[in-house]
Amino acid sequence: MSGLALVGHQFRYDQKAFWRNPASVFFTVMFPVILFLILGLVFNGETVDVRGGIEATTYYVPAIMSLAIISATMQTLAMTLVIAREDGRLKRGRGTPMPPWVFIAGRVGNSIVVALMMLVLLAIIGGLLFGVDLPWERLPAILLALVVGAASFCCLGIALTAAIPSQDAAAAIVNAMLLPLYFLSGVFIPEDQLPDGVIAFADLFPVRHFFDAFFDAYVPAGGPAVSWDNLAIVALWGVAGLVLAIRYFRWTPRSG
Amino acid sequence: MVESPFLSDPVISIKGLRKSYGETEAVRGIDLEVNRGEVFAFLGPNGAGKTTTVEILEGYRKRSGGEVTVLGEDPERAGREWREQIGIVLQSGRLDPYLTVRESLDLYAGYFRNPRPTGDVIALIGLEGKADERASRLSGGQQRRLDVGMALVGDPELLFLDEPTTGFDPSARRQAWDVIAGLRDLGKTVFLTTHYMDEAQRLADRVTIIAAGEIVARGTPEDLGERASGETTIRYRADGREVVLRTQTPVQTLHELTANALAQGEALEGLEVTRPSLEDVYLELTASTEPAE
Numbered sequence: 001m002s003g004l005a006l007v008g009h010q011f012r013y014d015q016k017a018f019w020r021n022p023a024s025v026f027f028t029v030m031f032p033v034i035l036f037l038i039l040g041l042v043f044n045g046e047t048v049d050v051r052g053g054i055e056a057t058t059y060y061v062p063a064i065m066s067l068a069i070i071s072a073t074m075q076t077l078a079m080t081l082v083i084a085r086e087d088g089r090l091k092r093g094r095g096t097p098m099p100p101w102v103f104i105a106g107r108v109g110n111s112i113v114v115a116l117m118m119l120v121l122l123a124i125i126g127g128l129l130f131g132v133d134l135p136w137e138r139l140p141a142i143l144l145a146l147v148v149g150a151a152s153f154c155c156l157g158i159a160l161t162a163a164i165p166s167q168d169a170a171a172a173i174v175n176a177m178l179l180p181l182y183f184l185s186g187v188f189i190p191e192d193q194l195p196d197g198v199i200a201f202a203d204l205f206p207v208r209h210f211f212d213a214f215f216d217a218y219v220p221a222g223g224p225a226v227s228w229d230n231l232a233i234v235a236l237w238g239v240a241g242l243v244l245a246i247r248y249f250r251w252t253p254r255s256g
Numbered sequence: 257m258v259e260s261p262f263l264s265d266p267v268i269s270i271k272g273l274r275k276s277y278g279e280t281e282a283v284r285g286i287d288l289e290v291n292r293g294e295v296f297a298f299l300g301p302n303g304a305g306k307t308t309t310v311e312i313l314e315g316y317r318k319r320s321g322g323e324v325t326v327l328g329e330d331p332e333r334a335g336r337e338w339r340e341q342i343g344i345v346l347q348s349g350r351l352d353p354y355l356t357v358r359e360s361l362d363l364y365a366g367y368f369r370n371p372r373p374t375g376d377v378i379a380l381i382g383l384e385g386k387a388d389e390r391a392s393r394l395s396g397g398q399q400r401r402l403d404v405g406m407a408l409v410g411d412p413e414l415l416f417l418d419e420p421t422t423g424f425d426p427s428a429r430r431q432a433w434d435v436i437a438g439l440r441d442l443g444k445t446v447f448l449t450t451h452y453m454d455e456a457q458r459l460a461d462r463v464t465i466i467a468a469g470e471i472v473a474r475g476t477p478e479d480l481g482e483r484a485s486g487e488t489t490i491r492y493r494a495d496g497r498e499v500v501l502r503t504q505t506p507v508q509t510l511h512e513l514t515a516n517a518l519a520q521g522e523a524l525e526g527l528e529v530t531r532p533s534l535e536d537v538y539l540e541l542t543a544s545t546e547p548a549e
Contacts, residue, residue, distance in 0.1 A: 009366040013355060020354040020390075087350035095314060095344035096410065097336045098367040252316070 006098060010106030011113075018076075018110055028076055028114060029121075032068035036060060036122060039188075040130050049192035054219060056190065057130035061122065062218035063187045066149070066211040068118035073111045073150050075174050077157030081107065082170040085161065090251040100251065108154045115150045141217035141225035148231045149210045152238025156206070159241040162248035166255055181207040206237035265328070267292050267414055267445045268313060273322035275308050282308045284469040285322065292413075295439070295446040297460035299453065301542045305469040306449040307347055310418050313447065314344055327414060340369055343407030347418040347449075350399075353392035357383050357402055360391060361409050368410035380442075381405040381435055397428025401435055414445045421455060433458060453538045467542040480537055493525040 018024050043056035050059065084090050093103050119142075126132040135142075160177075164170050182188050184198050185208035191199055202208035209230040216227035268290035275283040283305040290296040300306050311317040312324060315331035315338075324331060329338050351360060358374060365371035378387050381401040383394075391399060400420060407415055417436065421429040436459050439446050450456055456463045457477045464474040473480060488506035490513065492499055503509040506529065517524045 006366065009363075013352075013359060013363045016359065017352055017354040084352075088346050088348060089350070089352065091316070092344065092346055092349050092406075093367075095316070095339065095342070095346075096364065096367040097339040097369070099336070 003099065003102065006102045007105045007109060010098075010102055011109045014106045014110040015113070018080075018114065024076060024080070028068075028071050029118065032064050032071060032118060032122065033125065035067070036064040036125060037129075039064070040126075043190075044130065048190040050190070051219065055130075055132070057126065058132050058219060059190055061126040061130075061132045062214040063211060065119055065122050065218070066207070066214045067182060067187050068122060069115045069146060069149055069214075070153050070178065070207065070210070072115040072118055074153040074157035074160065075178065076111055076114070077107055077154055078160040078164065078174050079170045081158065081161045082164045083167050085251065086167045086253045086255060088253055091253065094251050104158065111154055111157075112147075112150045115146065119146060135218060138217055138225045142214070144226060145210075145213045145217045145231060148235055148238075149213070152206065152234045152241065153210070155238045155241035155245055157241075158249060159244035162244065162250065178207070181205050184208070185211050187211055206234050209233040209237075265292075266290055266325075267327060268296075268447065269323075269325045270309075270313075271323040273309065273312065273324060274320045275305070275312060275317070276320045282469055283312075283319075286466065286469075286471050288464055288471065288474070290445060290447055292445055293440075293443050294461040295436070295448060295459055297456035297463045298447065298449045298466060299451065299456045299463055299538065300449075300466035301451055304451075304466045304542070306451075306466060307418055309466070310416055310447065310449050314342070314416055315339075340410060341413045343410060343412035343415040345400075345403050345407045345415070345417045345420060347422070349403060351391040351402060351406075354390060356388050356390050357394070357405075358387045360402060361405055364406045364409045370411060371409050372411040374409065377405045377409050380408060380438060382431070395428065397424060397431045400424070400428070400432050404432070404435055408439075412444070414447065415439060417446060417448045419449055419451065421450070421452070429455075453535045465538060465541055472541045473537070489530045490528070491530075492527040494522065498526075 039060050040057050043060070046056040047053045048056050048059045081090070090103065094100055123134045127134060160174065164173050181202065184194075184202040185205070186194060186199065186202070187207070199208065213227040213230035213234060216230070217225050266289040268288070270286060270288045272285050272287065273283055274281065274285050286305075286309070298306055298309065308317065312319050313326050313331055315326075315334055318332055326334070327338060327341055331338075352363075355363065357378065361374045361377050365374055378384055381404055383398060383401060383405070386394060386398060391402060394402065404417070404420070407417075420436065421432045424432065433455070436446065436448070440461075446459075448456070448459060460477060462474070462476055463480060465472050465480075487502050487504060488509075490501040490503065490506070490509065501509060501513070510529065514524070516522075
């Protein structure tokens with residue numbers, strides 16, 4: 001098989017394994033949907049004091065989409081790659097003629113496809129349940145933010161595996177990093193409710209910039225659809241992740 | 257295909273192989289050759305340097321010194337073509353729990369240019385009844401057979417099996433042995449590491465014993481048996497004390513002993529004549545050495 005055909009081959013089996021794994025289906029697919037339903041129902045009818053006041057449900061569509069995309073990419077990759085590494089599956093794969101990058105490419109493809117599905121799913125729920133329509137004229141900007149964000153958070157997820165020593169530590173480390181950032185970046189609690197300075201702190205990390213870029217693309221009120229500065233910062237984080245991943249990613253188990 | 261020019265060429269050739277981890281020397285200058293089509297057992301206690309050696313042969317580790325040729329190439333520099341011809345079963349590998357037997361094999365088949373049909377491999381490893389079962393629902397022995405199947409699916413010339421039955425119950429071991437014994441009939445060359453004497457005896461054409469990074473014995477299982485017959489132990493009790501005699505010439509010693517006893521009217525209570533088993537040879541060769549890994 002050619003390189004690209006091999007990636008497709010690998011991707012097919014990664015998809016099977018993803019959908020059969022109850023942990024990935026729950027945390028990556030169900031959790032963002034449940035969170036969106038809860039937040040949408042609780043804050044339905046309220047306004048958020050951003051850009052002159054918008055519906056809370058409108059605020060939460062790009063917020064939960066950002067979370068879902070980060071979960072499908074960074075979180076899923078960091079956890080499944082560590083599990084595969086510690087199981088010896090990465091090492092075993094390296095003993096075959098398959099070029100090692102094919103394995104990573106299959107996983108990244110899996111993450112990006114799931115991220116895209118989550119975007120569609122959340123857009124449909126937002127439209128049907130809360131009347132938040134997809135701003136079709138801004139679709140190119142939304143997809144651009146998705147692609148830049150998904151690629152960057154994939155790189156960060158692969159880089160993060162180097163800091164995770166064992167399967168048991170994977171969920172703890174990933175959640176300890178991401179959950180506080182979701183809070184501080186205004187993903188769970190609308191940013192007008194957060195104390196001053198919190199957003200400025202969150203701006204040091206890529207989650208806030210990704211949410212911002214997604215927000216600009218999704219919410220019609222406001223400035224240009226493409227938030228180049230935010231996307232550039234997210235992309236820089238992605239490049240940094242890629243450099244670290246190339247330098248520190250390991251194929252053999254840490255334990256044993 | 258990377259064909260060696262002569263069929264009689266060894267599939268694996270090692271000269272003066274050394275490997276150090278910092279101050280520790282795990283492998284201290286070993287030589288060995290493995291011929292085409294044989295099942296070769298590399299036997300030794302835990303920490304003797306078996307896995308270090310096999311991982312150097314597989315291209316996973318760099319050596320500190322010596323020469324290594326596997327299928328005509330240096331594993332440190334060998335590429336994709338070389339990997340088409342080897343199959344690897346790691347010592348402690350877990351399979352993807354969410355893929356079925358058939359899917360796991362199909363996934364690996366896709367990595368090779370000329371894979372063996374998946375159905376054939378399933379039959380070889382005796383998992384016909386479990387083909388559509390997920391790996392997580394297989395027993396330990398069945399998972400190991402699937403593991404071997406994934407190494408066979410590329411139809412390799414040479415197969416590495418690193419302690420394939422460690423931690424198995426007797427029936428799972430026997431199942432795994434049947435699969436490995438079947439590989440010889442396929443004409444595969446098998447490099448097997450194990451710390452079980454009976455496993456080497458049962459499966460291998462030739463056995464090499466390593467202890468503390470050095471080779472301490474080599475030969476066919478029968479050769480090593482010959483070595484075992486070198487000294488016979490004779491025990492009996494006289495005046496309530498145990499007497500132990502070791503001899504290279506048991507027939508003569510026994511004859512003298514019993515003739516004397518008859519003449520003196522002694523009973524030779526509890527008379528026992530034993531020849532050490534292969535297990536004893538192995539234990540004797542490996543007991544005095546300290547683990548190096």
